[in-house]
Amino acid sequence: MPELKTGGAQGYLRIATEEAFAPPELMQAYRKLLATGSDDPGFQSLWGFYLGSKSPRAVAIIERLQDMGARRLADMDERGIDRQIVAVTAPGVQIFDRDTAVAMTTLSNDQLAEHCRKHPTRYTGMVAVAPQDPAHAAKEIERGAKLGFKAIIINSHTHGEYLDDPKFWPIFEAADAYHLPVYIHPNTPPKAMITPMLESGLDGAIFGFGVETGMHAMRLIVMGVFDRFPHLKIILGHMGEALPFWSYRLDFMHSATVRSQRYDFMKPLKKKPSEYLRDNFYITNSGVAWEPAIKFTQATIGVDNVLYAMDYPYQETPEEVVALDAMAMDLATKRKFFQTNAEIVFNL
């Protein structure tokens, strides 16, 4: 395997855009919630595994999540990652009651801001918010912008609720005001949809994450969020949670459904779903180090809309970086993918 280095000798810097960290206090709070019994079966499944398993995978992830110092920087060096765009790991603060979530938001954002200040050439942060308190979330976005955060992280649903509900729109108003994109990261599906996935081991990153987050994005589209906030930018990982691949069917069936007035609440939109995907979404390849899917998405959504991500520490194999370096793709496009699209999206 070729040696991977930072510094851009290959013609581009590598900026990884969906990278996770966890304050130790968050891991402690998760342990406490697991012990007392959360009423979210997805959380119990996901964090019951990561915090309870002795498997090398789980142990390494828990260690790496909490390390924003020497170990992470060495991992980045070894994998040739120049910069990480870092966010609190899913479900972040969104699993807690409102007061705990608000307190944990401040703590997490303060820690992340400090890590970014210490290593300004290596880390850029996304600000966490507590949708449980939309007014506080809006203020935290303002504070986050001043602290130098370059995006907002939302770990999908909050207690089974989605951002298409207008009560959450102060979050989008603040995103608009501070020109910050919103990264909608997967969460496990909520109680109201997880059962058939849970009983077959499909509730996590293998399948349920994509269902949950793709649905969240589609809810924003069909409920008219982008007609209300035309400048809003949403970032989706995991190759757009397959929405680019679905886009013909989304357009056909959305049009047929609206025309036949199947749902009172589903109103005509200004554009087709696929047009919102092109105009309001950026897509990262987190978890999908696979040239065919990357090229498909570049071709259908746009070469300016597709960004590199590693998904550290959940998926951190150097072989994937080598495979992506080796994609049969002209250098200008590869540079957009690895570097310059991220510089634009995150205003670096």
Next chain:
Amino acid sequence: MPELKTGGAQGYLRIATEEAFAPPELMQAYRKLLATGSDDPGFQSLWGFYLGSKSPRAVAIIERLQDMGARRLADMDERGIDRQIVAVTAPGVQIFDRDTAVAMTTLSNDQLAEHCRKHPTRYTGMVAVAPQDPAHAAKEIERGAKLGFKAIIINSHTHGEYLDDPKFWPIFEAADAYHLPVYIHPNTPPKAMITPMLESGLDGAIFGFGVETGMHAMRLIVMGVFDRFPHLKIILGHMGEALPFWSYRLDFMHSATVRSQRYDFMKPLKKKPSEYLRDNFYITNSGVAWEPAIKFTQATIGVDNVLYAMDYPYQETPEEVVALDAMAMDLATKRKFFQTNAEIVFNL
């Protein structure tokens, strides 16, 4: 728009492989179930719409579903469709209690066999079964094979249960014995997962269908059905319900999950999920008349595994046939797609 004709002058016959019909008695039984109140919210949403709406779309679909005579044949002629592979529309008999399902299975299969006998050059049938009674389902497959049916239709879940449950495996044993592929057609998601889709109008073909059916196929894979039945062939519509696009992530996360023993019941498999997709699945483009997704699937799953479907009468626009005729694809591959793959899969 160019005129569409049957007969193969373009270099291939057009065989449409996921086409729906409904016995009038089935529509009556659905009306009765809606009136008395089914406990399946997806059924209420889907068939409450089709049987209750005065929209041109709903009215035309209900009429066309029940017509296996002049109107359907004229529609096929106008759209240049040489042959339809026909199955009872979703959820077929699977919404009923066991006794009703068994009775309706016989009725539906008898009617479809008769239509195929009357028009042997235009129609080929799939045999419906009632998974509610696996032993009867196995016998109905035997009867179906003798009646000339060339595949088995399963409209995804049956009262929230999936075919990975070994109690359903007599169906796969019979499929194996009579060399019949199993078409897993979408159903609306079951009660245990539909709520967040229902409240946003995403429960039907626009999104929920794909989630439900992609999950069903993944359950078969991860629960080891293809290690037990290595010759079993499953057909998925709608471009494989996006599983081809997900295949890198499915492989990565399946391997990571099994290695770390996250679920007691998730055992190592003989192959990667993507290898089962290539070895045990055929994929039709029903609902997705879109060259990029078709070519992606041909490239990743195989040109011998991708078949044409129209999804009549739910999606029957001649413009889509014209667009597919015009794909930039060599004639030999296009002939596989439109004709010869179907001849092999359905043993025509």
